[in-house]
Amino acid sequence: MKPVNYILNVCLLCILWACADDVIGPGTHEAGEAGMEEVSLSLSVRPARVIGRLPDDGTASTRVLDEAKEKAVDNIWVFQYDSKGNLIALPRYYEPDDLDDVKIMLRPATSSKVYVLANLNDDKGFVSDSLATEERFSELMFSFGKDDLHDEDGTNMLMLGSATLDILPGHTNNFEISLVRMLAKITFRIVKNEEANALKITRAEVKNIPAGFRAVAPAAGTIYPQKLDSVVDYTIKSPAADVDYVWYMPENMQGSNKNTDPENKNRNAPANALHLQLYVSSEADGSNYIYTIYPGMNTVDNFDVKRNHNYNVKLSLTSIKTDNRVVAAPANCYVMKHNAFIMFDPYTRTETGGGWKYTDYVDKNNPDKALHDVDILWQTGDGTHFPIGDNSKKDRVFFDETEQKVCVRSGGINGNAVIAARNAKGVIIWSWHIWVNNEAPAQLSHAVKYTTYSWNSSGINTGKRVPGYSFMSCNLGAVSTNVGDIGTFGMYYQWGRKDPFPQTARTDGVTFYANAYPHVQHVYDNEAKLLNMSSTAGTGELFRAVKVTKATGNIEHSIQNPTEFMATVTPGLFQNGGESSGQPGPGNGSTHDPTYYINDGDWYWGHNDKLWGGVPFDEATVNYNNVVANNGATKKSLFDPCPAGWILPRSDAWMGFTSTGLNTSTYTQQNYSNHGSEYAHHGMTFYMQAWRSGPTSFFPLCGWRTGDGSCFVVNGCGGYYTSAASYHNASSIFHIHPELVNPYDYGYQYARRSCAYPVRCVREEMDE
Incomplete structure (x- = not known):
């Protein structure tokens, strides 16, 4: 949706929801219509009721739509029912020139109910069976979609009016009918505030827009609609301050709660209530937040959005203060600074990539999927200081039952933690990564834009760089x-999973070693006590590698066991091998041998290419030589591990890191700056936008965990996942080490989906 004169382009589709064979046509005197009387009708449009006020100080860069245009009537349909509610005259279509004197045909009758439906813009007729009674007319439904354009300036607004009339034969019959707009109008303005310069609104959305609406408004006090199935997407990217944005939408009447404090209006808001959400990135702490605003008949306890009402909504940003109106934006990872506090809604997720449904796993209406408790599953630290700390008193990580929110207080050092939500039976139903970093790594100003090459199914055009994400x-x-x-x-x-594993504690480049102390960093429990980690297999320990089976290689098992490494090779087999032992190991290249792997090296039994939101490799619309395909995620997946506003990169993100766009082991074809110092730096510094010039970003040689769960070539190689699946049930990875840069690697040992790699996120939207 784009602003036109700062007003959103609004789409409105009005289609009858009815089906029958007998059609009553438009028109003049049909057979059986003898005795009709000509009636003079004066039409007017009732003023909308205004709820709320916007500042009238000249600060807005555009005025609200011209009310005269919203009152325009171009065409009408007229319906007449007798005192018993039966249709007594054929519905007729008119295009009046003068609203003060519209000549229409009606049947003589006392106490007849006449309805005037304006601006339907369709003269093709109505289905007689569906409108044979007044009750059926009142239940006539229109869909609200985006296939036909609603006029940008507010004209062609669908309207309805009615009156009970006595039509007397042979008399001069003059009547007045007042029309009301059948849609509600919301005008939204962000009021500029100098104190909020560190807050950037990345998008605004209207939620819970009904998919349809009735011809006649529901009675006062009615909860309507009972269910929602909206198809309209009202989203503004980077809305500007001091600009009026206008939406039209069907009524959504959800009643009132018992709240008395305006600051608590959002608490226990009806699930289907229409609301605005603003996604805000804070330059102060690098975190992302959601502001939620519920329009209604007041700012305290009402959630009714009614037809022919204009709701003026303003938002003045001052600072981030988390409460039931401002929560951390939903994701699997939350970024926090030291000694900070966040609150987030554990029941609402917006990701749609891959087609996964959050309520299949977390649902407040299902006891087995509802939160009962939240605690720290593991956290890093030095034994004294922690990214969160001792939570034995439930004062650092907890579930606020009143607010129905998860609350987290961070500690005083950089580090990582995973917090787990459990149901009443103690089963983990979801978990979240808490990333404490005082440098605010998710801050937009720290992001680095990249460019990639233009490419298609015929090849890669290395002479043309195109913008990528950041x-x-x-x-x-x-x-x-x-x-x-x-x-x-x-x-x-692991590819397709949302939960992280702790990082290594070594940088000596040893080929294989156990995922155990002292090779990996220490991790601590909910009470800040050291967790055991004695081997890769980790028998009886929280962290363990388990060879996957058909029964365990699924989403439910991975969610309930977020610390379990789902191996496709006997745990620890590679680390214990070597030529002298006659066992698999680095000496005989067995990690490349498919015979050592089950399920083709994939932890998910039977394979699923959509776990991180992409599409199957062989369904990509563009594919170059079975190397690169446009099958990465365009919409974020429910299992994407990145913070809000960020997403896993697409498969062509690394293409500009070589002169050919393809794998190369020749340094002259590689686009990085610290040649000769890679091992000392523990990584490689790549040019992001041009060939060996311009902005750079550092990519560590952090190794990975291979299919048996053991740690592998740390400070010798680096690997980075994308959201894209590769062919032969592999994943698409970026593989680097000194004088080797492979934008696409997909072989055994490297790209099996049971391997565990680091992730470098990109912005969910392309920066302008």
């Missing part, structure tokens, strides 16, 4: 951005 400044879960610091490595993820 990369996060560091790996997901990193606690440092300093070159040469192990804290740049970040967390590790």
Whole structure:
């Protein structure tokens, strides 16, 4: 939706929801219509009732739509029912020139009910059976979609008026009927506030817009609609301050709650109530928030949005203060600064990529899927200081039952944690990554734009760079951005899963070693006590690698066991091998041998290419030589591990890192700056927008966990996932080490989906 003179283009489709064979046509005197009387009708449009006020100080860059245009009537349909509610005259279509004197035909009758339906813009007739009674007319439904354009200036507004009339034969019959607009109008303005310069609104959305509306308004006090199935997407990208945005929409009447304090209006708001949500990125702390505003008949307890009402909504941003109106934006990862507090809604998620449905796993109306408790599953730390801390008193991570929100207080150091929500039976139903980093890595000003090459199914045009998205400044879960610091490595993820694994604690480049102390960083429990981690297999421990089976290789098992590494090779097999032992190991390249893997190296039994929101590799509309395909996610998946506003990169994100756009082991074809210092720096610094010039970003050589769960070539290689699946049930990864840059790797050992790699997120929307 784009602003036109700062007014949103609004789409309105009015279609009859009826089906029958006998059609009553428009028109003149039909057979059986003898005795009709000509009636003079004066039409007027009733003023809309205004709820709320916008500042009238000249600050807005556009005025509200001209009310005269909203009153325009171009055509009408007229319906007449007798005192018993039966249709007594054929519905007739007119295009009046003068609203003060419209000549129409009606049947003589006392106490007949006449309806005038204006601006339907359709003279094709109505289905007689569906409108044979006044009751059926009142229940006539119109759909609200976006296939036909509603005029941008507010004209062609669908309206309805009615009156009970005595039509006397042979008399001069003059009547007045007042029309009301059948839609509600919302005018929204963000009031500029200098105190809010650190807050950037990335998008605004209207939620719970009904998919249809009745011809006759529901009675006062009626909850309507009972169910929602909206198809209209009202979204503004980067809405501006001091601009009026206008939407038209069907009525949504959800009644009142018992609230008495305006600050608590959002608490226990009806589930289907229409509301506005603003997604805000804070330059102060790098986190993302959602402001929720419920229009209604007042600002305290009412949630009715009625036809022929104009709702003026203003928002003045001052600072981030989390309460039931301002919560952290939903995601699987929340970024926090030191000693901060966030509150988020655990029951609402907006991601649609891949077709996954959150209520299949978390649902407040299902006891087995409802939150009962939240605690710290694991957290990093040094034994004294922690990114969250000791939660034995439930004062740092907890579920607020009154607000129905999860609350988190961060500690005083950079670090990572996973918090888990459990149902009343103690089963984990969901978990979230808490990333504490005082450098605000998700802050928009820290993002680095990249460019990639133009490409299609015929090849890659290395002579033409095209804009890409913006990369996060560091790996997901990193606690440092300093070159040469192990804290740049970040967390590790199996392809398609949302939960991280702790990072390694070594940088010596040893080929294989166990995922156990002292090789990985220490992790602590809810009470800040050290968790056992004695081996990759981790028998009896929270962290363990388990060989996947048909029974465990599914979403439900992965959600309930977020710390379990789902291996496709016997856990620890590669780390214990080698040529001298006669077992698999680095000496004989067995990690590349498919015979050691089950399920083709995929933790998800039977494979699913849509876990991170993309589409199957062989369904991509563009595919170049089975190397790169446009099958990555365009919409964020429910299992995407990135914070709100960020998403996993597409498969062509790394193309500009080589001169050919393809894999190369020749340094002259590689686009990075620190050649010769890669091992000392623990990574490679790539040029992001041009060939060996311009902005750069650092990508650590953080290794990965291979299919048996063991740690592999840390500070020797680096691998980074995308949202895209590759062919032969592989994943698409970016694979690097000194003098090797592979934008696309998909072989065994490297790209099996049971491997765990770091993630470098990109912005969900392309920056302008």
